[in-house]
Amino acid sequence: MKKIKISLVVSAIALTALSACKKLELYPYDSIEVTQAFKTIKDAQTWDNGLYGILRGRVYGSYVVSQDVQADQLNASLDYGNRNGSPHRWGDSFLADDGAIVTAWSGYYFGIADVNTAIAGFDNITTTSTAEAATLDKSRGDAYLARAYYYHNLIIRFAKPYEPATAATDLGVPLLTAYDLNAMPARATVKEVYDQIIADLTKAKTLLASTAGVQGSRTFTIDAALALEARVRLHMQDWVGAYTAASTVIANGKYPLISSVTNLQNYWGTDGIQEDILQLNATSTTEAPNTNNIYLGYLSGNGLYDPDFIPSKWVVDFYSTSDIRKATYFSAKKVAISGQTVSDISLVNKYPGNPSLYSSSSTNYYQKPKVFRIGEVYLIAAEAAAKAGNAANALAALNALRVARGINSVSSSGTTLIQDIKDERFRELAFEGFRLFDLKRYHEGFTRHDPQNLNIINIGASYNTLSVPADAAKFTWGLPTNDLIVNPKLVQNPGW
Numbered sequence: 356m357k358k359i360k361i362s363l364v365v366s367a368i369a370l371t372a373l374s375a376c377k378k379l380e381l382y383p384y385d386s387i388e389v390t391q392a393f394k395t396i397k398d399a400q401t402w403d404n405g406l407y408g409i410l411r412g413r414v415y416g417s418y419v420v421s422q423d424v425q426a427d428q429l430n431a432s433l434d435y436g437n438r439n440g441s442p443h444r445w446g447d448s449f450l451a452d453d454g455a456i457v458t459a460w461s462g463y464y465f466g467i468a469d470v471n472t473a474i475a476g477f478d479n480i481t482t483t484s485t486a487e488a489a490t491l492d493k494s495r496g497d498a499y500l501a502r503a504y505y506y507h508n509l510i511i512r513f514a515k516p517y518e519p520a521t522a523a524t525d526l527g528v529p530l531l532t533a534y535d536l537n538a539m540p541a542r543a544t545v546k547e548v549y550d551q552i553i554a555d556l557t558k559a560k561t562l563l564a565s566t567a568g569v570q571g572s573r574t575f576t577i578d579a580a581l582a583l584e585a586r587v588r589l590h591m592q593d594w595v596g597a598y599t600a601a602s603t604v605i606a607n608g609k610y611p612l613i614s615s616v617t618n619l620q621n622y623w624g625t626d627g628i629q630e631d632i633l634q635l636n637a638t639s640t641t642e643a644p645n646t647n648n649i650y651l652g653y654l655s656g657n658g659l660y661d662p663d664f665i666p667s668k669w670v671v672d673f674y675s676t677s678d679i680r681k682a683t684y685f686s687a688k689k690v691a692i693s694g695q696t697v698s699d700i701s702l703v704n705k706y707p708g709n710p711s712l713y714s715s716s717s718t719n720y721y722q723k724p725k726v727f728r729i730g731e732v733y734l735i736a737a738e739a740a741a742k743a744g745n746a747a748n749a750l751a752a753l754n755a756l757r758v759a760r761g762i763n764s765v766s767s768s769g770t771t772l773i774q775d776i777k778d779e780r781f782r783e784l785a786f787e788g789f790r791l792f793d794l795k796r797y798h799e800g801f802t803r804h805d806p807q808n809l810n811i812i813n814i815g816a817s818y819n820t821l822s823v824p825a826d827a828a829k830f831t832w833g834l835p836t837n838d839l840i841v842n843p844k845l846v847q848n849p850g851w
Contacts, residue, residue, distance in 0.1 A: 393476030396487045402473045403494040406501055407574065408642070409466050411635045413505070414724035415706075416645025418462070419788035421455035422512075424649070425829075426790040427801040428670045430812040430819050433693035435663040439649065443664075444817040451833030451851045459512055460835050463505040464531070470502045471534040489565070496562030500575045500583065503555040506530075507587050510548045512832045513848070516796040517591045522546035526846060541844040549591055556584045568609055571628025578604050579633045582727040585735045590796060594743035601736035604632065605752070610729035612759035616679040623683055623722075626709050632727040639714045639721060646720035650703035650786070651688075655717040659691040662702055665812060667819075669805040671701045674782060679761045684785060692811040700807055705786050730756060731789075734780045741772050753779060791830070800825040 392398055417439075423429065425442040441449040477495050482488040506528070510517075514527045527548035529540040543551075560580045568578025581600045588597035604610070610630050613619045621627050628634055637644040652661035666685065674681035686704035690697050708718030733756040741749035746768050753776055754764035760783070767775050780793060794801060802822040806812050812819060823830075828850025839845050 393479040396480060396482060396490055399477055399480055399491050399494045402476065403497055406469065406473065406497055407635065409469055410501055410504075410726075411637065411642065411644055411724060413462050413466055413508075414635065414645065414726055415647050415722070417455055417458045418508075418645065419786075420647055420649055421459070422788055422791040423786055424664055426794065427803050428666055428785065428790060429664040430667055430803070430806045432662055432665055432690075432812055434652075434661050435649075435813070438663050445821065445823060445827075445829055446817055449829055450836070451839075451847070452836040456832050457835045457837075459508070459832070460838070463509050466505045467502055467531060468534055470498045470505070471532060473498045474502075475533060492562045493566060496559045496566070496580075497575045499555040499562065500559035500580055502532075503552045503559065503587070504583060506548060506552050506555075507583070507590070510545065510552075511590065511792045511795075513834060514545050514548070515831055516798070517545055517549060519592060522549065526848075529845070539842045539844055542846060549587070552587055553584075556580060556587065560584070568604070568607070568632060570610060571631045571634045573634065573636045575633065578607070578609070579727055582632050582732055585732060585739075589735050589739055592742070594739040597739035598736055598743060598745075598748065601732045601739065602748075602752075604729070604732050605736060610732075612729065612733070612756060614679070614759040614761070616682050616761075619679050619683045623705055624707050624709065625711065626723040630729045631725055632729060632732070633725075635724045635726060637712060637721060637723040639712045639719065644721055644724055646708075646722070647706040647786070648720040650706065651718075651720070653718055654691065657691070658689075659696065660688040660700075660702060661691055664703075665690075665807060666701060666703055667803065667805055668701075668807045670785070671807070673778075675762055677761045678782070680782060690811065695811055697808060697811055700811070703786050725787075730783045734776065734783060737776045738773075738780070741776055746772060749776065756783065795830040798825050800827065 392402070421439060421442050424431075424439045425445070429443075431440065431443055439455070441453045442455050474495065477491060477498070480491060482491055509528045515521075515525045518525070522545040525545040526542045527545040528542060530543040530548060530551055531538060531540060532551070559575070560577060563575060563577045563580050566574075566576045568576040572579065581604050585597050585600035585604070588600060591597075610632060613622055613629055618627070618629070622629060626634065635644070636642055649663040652663065654661055671681070671685055674684070684703065684705050685701040687699045688702050690700045690702070706720060706722050708720040709722050710718075712721035712723075713719055733752045736752035737749045737756075740746075740752065749772060750764075750766065753772075757779060758764055765772075765775050777793070777797070781790065784790075800823045803819050806819050809819070814820075816822075828848070831848050833848050833851030834845055839847055
């Protein structure tokens with residue numbers, strides 16, 4: 356007996372394929388047998404809704420914070436309780452059975468299994484009208500785009516960065532494009548995985564071509580497909596392709612950049628949509644999101660804060676006073692940590708919790724996940740153009756973002772321009788899960804430095820002064836130990 360579970364917006368339905376029992380085949384009364392699950396266009400919509408439920412569970416939470424605490428922006432407070440401790444410390448304590456690793460690996464592959472079942476099942480549905488055909492195409496497009504999204508998140512975590520000279524031989528992740536409970540695939544190459552991602556993106560763009568992008572779309576659109584394509588091609592060092600996809604989204608003008616601190620604070624604090632290409636739905640009950648709750652630690656009883664992680668002083672200082680992101684991404688708080696009360700500690704305030712999603716009088720840190728937003732797309736356009744040798748286009752994209760955020764434009768070129776783009780990427784995308792993977796693809800190490808207050812953080816060579824060389828083994832995560840035991844075809848990454 357095999358079971359496939361699909362998370363729906365309001366419930367979970369188990370899809371179970373049963374063997375015939377003598378001459379009588381019985382289906383369970385409380386679930387749907389998988390061969391019966393794809394009959395009508397309504398079935399397609401049910402699976403499509405389930406796809407978004409699964410996707411929402413793979414954004415934010417450990418899918419973002421694990422790699423951010425591993426990088427150089429944050430210090431572990433004395434009260435962090437070893438939550439996310441292993442990736443933060445690197446070293447021998449960061450093992451391949453760590454929760455961050457297992458969660459990402461199993462979570463993305465669960466999503467892929469659901470998508471593969473849906474893609475195969477959609478072929479069994481016969482449409483009876485043009486409208487039904489369009490609905491089915493949308494569901495198919497959503498599935499292909501979700502699979503591309505999952506595989507890209509797997510490859511950037513569990514494989515070396517894409518290098519054109521070695522991608523055809525570097526080990527990637529196992530490729531599964533059909534649901535098979537008993538499959539034991541070996542690792543595909545990095546190039547094979549990226550080729551599959553591009554193939555899925557190509558199909559998704561065709562199927563979603565008539566699904567126009569809108570601000571804060573709750574579902575995939577053609578603009579979401581282009582945003583993911585731009586991100587993927589940037590990692591592939593396909594500078595022309597990345598710029599083309601990114602500039603197409605920018606040129607349509609649907610997602611104007613925010614230029615006032617009030618609007619930017621509302622955008623993050625109350626889930627504004629102006630810059631969002633895809634913002635998943637969330638509620639405080641039936642569609643609860645993952646939370647990025649390590650940054651504030653609000654103590655409702657006394658109004659103080661007890662965060663797990665605190666941004667370093669150099670990170671806060673990296674933003675000029677005129678930068679509207681500084682007053683949005685950070686907030687000075689009085690903290691109570693390990694028996695000490697300290698005022699004016701800048702905490703990450705990018706995810707304070709949307710008051711409309713509170714389940715009580717104080718924050719539960721629920722936010723509607725921002726999957727693709729235009730700020731990243733401008734940075735992709737800038738970097739891709741610069742790497743392709745087109746400084747004019749790079750400066751146009753870079754300065755559009757800088758000016759909107761309240762800082763001066765630049766007129767740099769060459770390596771200085773590249774560094775300006777990296778710096779702006781650091782500022783714009785801070786605490787959104789990009790930093791570690793950017794350092795990895797740049798082949799840059801780091802040394803943590805300049806914390807805000809030594810008295811309230813863990814100190815030492817594994818914490819505030821940790822130094823990690825470029826291309827250190829654990830920039831690439833290890834494959835989970837259990838999977839290596841179950842599937843002897845898998846090969847572990849070096850250093851694990």
